[in-house]
Amino acid sequence: MSIALQVEVPIASFRQSEAREYAQTYPVPPPSTVYGMLLSTIGEMDRYKHCGVQLAIALLSEPEKSTIVRTVRRFKKKDIQDPANARPDFQELLTQIRFIVWVDAGADKSQPTLPERLQQAFDNPESINRFGGLSLGESRDLVNAITLLENNPTDASMQWLIRDEDGLLSLPYWVDHVGSKGTSWQRYTLQKNEEIVLDERIWTMIQFQ
Amino acid sequence: MFHLFGNLLSNYGAAANNRGENAGNITTLQKLMWCGEVHTTVSAEAIRWALRYYWQHSGYSVNRNWDDDKNDNRWENPNFDEETFIDDDVLGFMRAEAAKEDGSDEPKGKGKKAPKGTTTAKRGVLEVTRAVSTTPYTGDLTFNAASGEKSRTSLYGTEVHATRYQHGFALTPNRLKDKSRIYAVIDGLTSLGEVAGNHARFLYDFSPESMILRWTHDFSPRILYSFEEDDAGNISVPDLKRRIEAGDIDPSELWIGGKISEELGDIGVHVYPGIKKTASELKKQIAKDLDIPLDEQ
Numbered sequence: 296m297s298i299a300l301q302v303e304v305p306i307a308s309f310r311q312s313e314a315r316e317y318a319q320t321y322p323v324p325p326p327s328t329v330y331g332m333l334l335s336t337i338g339e340m341d342r343y344k345h346c347g348v349q350l351a352i353a354l355l356s357e358p359e360k361s362t363i364v365r366t367v368r369r370f371k372k373k374d375i376q377d378p379a380n381a382r383p384d385f386q387e388l389l390t391q392i393r394f395i396v397w398v399d400a401g402a403d404k405s406q407p408t409l410p411e412r413l414q415q416a417f418d419n420p421e422s423i424n425r426f427g428g429l430s431l432g433e434s435r436d437l438v439n440a441i442t443l444l445e446n447n448p449t450d451a452s453m454q455w456l457i458r459d460e461d462g463l464l465s466l467p468y469w470v471d472h473v474g475s476k477g478t479s480w481q482r483y484t485l486q487k488n489e490e491i492v493l494d495e496r497i498w499t500m501i502q503f504q
Numbered sequence: 505m506f507h508l509f510g511n512l513l514s515n516y517g518a519a520a521n522n523r524g525e526n527a528g529n530i531t532t533l534q535k536l537m538w539c540g541e542v543h544t545t546v547s548a549e550a551i552r553w554a555l556r557y558y559w560q561h562s563g564y565s566v567n568r569n570w571d572d573d574k575n576d577n578r579w580e581n582p583n584f585d586e587e588t589f590i591d592d593d594v595l596g597f598m599r600a601e602a603a604k605e606d607g608s609d610e611p612k613g614k615g616k617k618a619p620k621g622t623t624t625a626k627r628g629v630l631e632v633t634r635a636v637s638t639t640p641y642t643g644d645l646t647f648n649a650a651s652g653e654k655s656r657t658s659l660y661g662t663e664v665h666a667t668r669y670q671h672g673f674a675l676t677p678n679r680l681k682d683k684s685r686i687y688a689v690i691d692g693l694t695s696l697g698e699v700a701g702n703h704a705r706f707l708y709d710f711s712p713e714s715m716i717l718r719w720t721h722d723f724s725p726r727i728l729y730s731f732e733e734d735d736a737g738n739i740s741v742p743d744l745k746r747r748i749e750a751g752d753i754d755p756s757e758l759w760i761g762g763k764i765s766e767e768l769g770d771i772g773v774h775v776y777p778g779i780k781k782t783a784s785e786l787k788k789q790i791a792k793d794l795d796i797p798l799d800e801q
Contacts, residue, residue, distance in 0.1 A: 305729050306536075306634055336723055361536035365547060368598075376577065390538055421721035424505055428631030428674030429723050435548040437633050437674055439728040442752065 297399040298410045299444040301355070302332075304392040307436035312467060312478065318367070318386040322358065323456055323485060324431055325466040326350050326499040329396050336441065337412045338425030343503060345409040347402030351497040353453040354485065358389035392431075395448065401500055417443040451489045457496040459484040468499050479504055506793055508675045508686065509725035512693060512712040513638070513668055513739065513764070519544065519708050520646070520664040530661040533641065541640035544665045546699060548632045551671060554699040554710065555632075555692045556591045564688060566591045586626060586681045590688060593681045596628030629679045630689055635671035635699075635710075638733035668713065668739075672728040677794060684796045687787055690717075694783045712779055714739060714762035717786055718753070719793070726753050731764070739764055745771070759786040 309321040309328055324332075329350055334342060367384040371377070400408035407415070416423050429438045456466075462484035471477030481499065491497060519533065526532065533544045560566045567589035569578045586593040644665065650658040673693060677686040699710035716727050730744040741764060747753045748771060755772035761782025765775045776782045791798045 306636075359537035359540070363534050363536060363545065363547075366549060376579065376582075388536055390536060416723070420723060421505060423721075423723065424678075425723065426676050426679040427627055427629070428676075428725075430631065434627065434631055435633055437631055437672060437728060438724050439672075440726045440747075440752070441724045 296408060296410045296414075297397060298414055299395055299397050299447060300413070301395050301440075301442045301444055302329075302393070302431070302438060303440045304431045304436060304438050306388055306390050307392055307430075307432040308386055308388050309432050310386075312470075312475070312480070316384050318384060320360070320387040320389055321464070321466060322360075322389070323352065323354055323454075323464070323466070324392070324394065326352065326456075326468040326481075326501060327466075327470045328432060330468075330501045332429065332431050332438065333396075333398065333409060333413065335425065335427065335429055336423075337409075337416050338423055339412075345403045345405055346502050347404060347500065348409045349399040349401035349498040349500050351397040351399075351499070352456040353395050353497075354456075355393040355395060355450075355453060356391050357454075358392045361388045361390065362386070363388060395444065395453070397497075399498065401498070402502075414443070447492075449489055449492050452487065453489075454485045454487050455491040455497055456483050456499075457486055457491060457494065458482070458499065459496065468501055469503055477503065505676065505678055505721065506790075507720055507722070508677065508690075508790075509672065509718040509720070509727060510674075510693065511670060511672045511716045511725070511727045511730055513670045513714045513731045513762070514635070515709045515711065515713045516666070516668050516737075517708045518664055518666045519546075519637075519669070520662045529657070529659060530645070531663065533663045533665055535641060536636070538636055538640075543637045543639075544641045544667065545637070546635040546669055546671070548634050548671070550699050551632050551635060551696065551710070552595055552630075554696050555689075556595065557698070558692045558695060559590055559688060562688075562691075564590045567597075584626070590682075590685055592626070594628065594630045594675075594685055594689060596626045598625035629675060629677075631674045633672040633728060635669040636729065637665060637667040637669055638731060638739070639667045641665050641667075668731075668733065669710070670729055670731045672725060674725060677790075683794055686790060686794075686796075687798065690783050690787060694779050712762055714764035715760070715779060715782065716741070716744065716764070717759040717761075717782065718757050719759065719786060719789060720754070720757040722753075722757075727758075740767065748773075759789075 309324050311319045362385055364383050365386050366381050371379040398410045400410050403409055430436050431438055462482040464483045465480050467478055467480050469479040535542050536545050557570055560569055567580050571578045584592045584597045646662045646664055677683045696710040718727055726747055730741045732740050748755050758773040759782050760768055760773050761776045761779045765777050768775050
């Protein structure tokens with residue numbers, strides 16, 4: 296089973312894995328971030344639950360990039376109030392992000408699978424026990440709208456995220472939040488082409504290795 | 505499960521000195537690209553700070569009190585207590601201890617305990633978005649001198665933006681320890697005074713001139729940043745109307761108040777000329793749906 300969702304996010308930042316003081320953003324939400332948002336939509340806490348699911352992502356807009364200064368928290372002193380634990384740092388933001396994500400059960404062994412649970416959530420939103428504003432990236436970066444698409448939209452203006460071993464974009468599809476030992480990346484390029492939809496390279500399998 | 509979403513539009517005012525970086529002796533405003541133009545912006549943290557400050561001065565128990573004399577925070581309980589303190593419950597907290605495993609991981613296997621060393625963070629139930637100006641920043645600047653005896657650092661410039669700001673929020677009351685605190689959130693967000701702009705020296709009023717609230721089972725707000733301002737200063741909500749007409753938003757889930765109510769009379773939304781009336785009518789609906797009496801707040 297496969298479904299397509301359109302997602303609109305007014306402001307977000309997808310912090311690059313290697314970014315330190317200057318918090319650069321990826322130009323597109325990484326598959327791991329989108330997977331987290333999908334789990335949050337249905338209130339699933341176990342991030343291993345739907346391993347094996349496959350995602351395909353296509354940007355509908357060209358998000359604009361800005362740089363702001365913000366307070367960044369870090370752990371330097373045990374006393375929570377110590378001023379050393381907060382300092383201003385630059386952060387890149389993206390605005391007007393619109394994309395479509397296709398969710399295919401792939402090797403998802405859970406019953407029901409992630410696309411089936413998402414379909415049920417849209418059929419009966421009141422039955423979903425979830426919490427926190429639905430966000431993409433940081434918690435304050437709220438998703439404005441997530442909509443189940445009836446038909447399979449393809450459009451020449453879409454920018455497809457395709458797997459490409461020579462691609463310049465290195466994006467995580469699984470993130471280890473304690474250290475980075477378990478984090479897994481793949482290389483991608485963004486390409487405009489209506490025919491890409493038939494290409495196997497649009498699919499990323501979410502899996503813990 | 506019910507969710508409360510909101511999109512609030514501030515009054516028109518002159519914002520300045522907005523915690524941005526300095527460029528030489530010019531105090532800059534934070535800016536971002538918005539619909540192809542440069543707009544000024546106010547962080548979600550500044551709005552959350554003002555909400556906590558409102559609760560502190562309205563008689564609620566807050567863990568983090570702002571001491572105006574010392575210009576610093578004073579903690580009641582550094583170990584946090586979401587039962588007692590409204591800010592710990594609504595805005596969340598994090599104890600500064602490094603987690604050894606992901607806080608989101610569930611215990612693996614029956615009868616096993618949660619992983620040792622999990623973080624003691626509580627995610628805030630209320631999420632507030634960044635505020636964005638409705639009009640582009642055209643580069644207005646004031647040139648000033650410090651009062652009193654002058655030195656070579658007494659001259660300074662300040663970027664000023666005369667505009668309105670809009671920001672959104674999301675809250676799922678079922679996640680609150682005390683669900684009746686949803687009333688205090690509505691009261692606070694509809695009464696915000698000193699949010700960032702011109703902070704200590706002047707007042708930039710962040711209380712809404714217009715607001716859109718949505719009480720729904722839908723997971724996504726669909727109303728964020730829906731206010732638009734034209735060159736003549738007229739405010740409209742074309743995207744909101746489009747979504748209602750397209751059937752993506754059930755109009756009966758919307759409570760709309762303030763100046764924008766003038767153009768939304770007959771499309772099936774709950775509409776009131778005043779902000780306070782809108783808030784109190786929505787609170788009555790929440791009291792009915794969640795079975796939490798209004799007088800418990």
